[in-house]
Amino acid sequence: EVQLLESGGDLIQPGGSLRLSCAASGFTFSHYAMTWVRQVPGRGLEWVSLITGSGDSTYYTESVKGRFTISRDNFKNTLYLQMNGLSAEDTAVYYCVKGTVGAVAGDCWGQGTLVTVSS
């Protein structure tokens, strides 16, 4: 059974940094692209970032470029999101998502971890 377990969400002050982790199991982690998707409470879904299976290529939505870094450790089967320069607009539930073949959709989602940016 595919499982994704996020951790690292917290209450953080504006300008602060946070690292999210996602422990994956039940599939060959290195074979699949992974993404982070966030949902502002009461609002819709927003794609944040994607990393290829090998980790060689990464992509970001415009609003997080230069502030967030996606990475993965294929030996530990873990996905990361390093978030720097956080602002209130980054407050959201962050989901770790396993990509389908070709990463055209997400076929398994974690339960999410809440990041709250507030003073």
Added chain:
Amino acid sequence: EIVLTQSPGTLSLSPGERVTLSCRASQSVSSSYLAWYQLKPGQAPRLLVYGVSTRATGIPDRFSGSGFGTDFTLTISRLEPEDFAVYYCQQYGSSPPAWTFGQGTKVEIK
């Protein structure tokens, strides 16, 4: 950037009814790159349909997707109590890779 517009925003329906959800794209979307998800409070989002019309593993056949070009539809043939949720469409852009979501349609109990 392709914008996805879902309609209606909210549907109030009774169990047993047929549901049709719309997702319209601002530009043509490849048929391989359109998906639908179901979100319920406190649960992980669930992929329902990908590639416009292919049901994901374990998804009941009352869910079906269709469409082409800029107009796509998710149909629930007969609403079950567990189907009351928010539904999102999503498209994949390849240059560079990125996902775009619609704003969602809430299906609520009438």
